Amino acid sequence: QKEVEQNSGPLSVPEGAIASLNCTYSDRVSQSFFWYRQYSGKSPELIMSIYSNGDKEDGRFTAQLNKASQYVSLLIRDSQPSDSATYLCAVLMDSSYKLIFGSGTRLLVRP
């Protein structure tokens, strides 16, 4: 079992819709969780980080964390074609600082 799992997609949504991206992780002691966006041929860049149970909102993005279910998600409201990219979930293993990524979900926003 991979330590961080994501659906590879592609997830296709129309412009203006809500895109929902999901991630599960296996290590119960993980403390910090991240969503990175990666455009084709580019380096990953951070969108959101979260380490407390519940929701964290930043503009059109909301990260949700449920540690009991070992589940983290990213909601993108009012999706734009420029949001089309691969979204990578990452988990920081506490104390070791080992940072593990999922395989990424490709998002396509249709104009």
Add this chain to the structure above:
Amino acid sequence: NAGVTQTPKFQVLKTGQSMTLQCAQDMNHNSMYWYRQDPGMGLRLIYYSASEGTTDKGEVPNGYNVSRLNKREFSLRLESAAPSQTSVYFCASSENGLNTEAFFGQGTRLTVV
């Protein structure tokens, strides 16, 4: 603002050749990472270093060695390159602690023929 700098950006090797990928960061970060990215595979951790003088294996360490030369520099060495090591390699660094962002270099595209 250099951030994380990787060299080279592109490299073609013949099977069996060796090479070292260089990474340097100027943000005084404690942790540094080496990842490889293959199509549809996300980022897979090769090795990481949580502080100067320490290195640890990640998910796919076989065929690689690393050196944390000092706090700024973290190099990745392929002793005998194989076609299976054809990939894009990313170096990243971060401060240690909760909610700390990892910053990435621009990547090295390596082809082994």
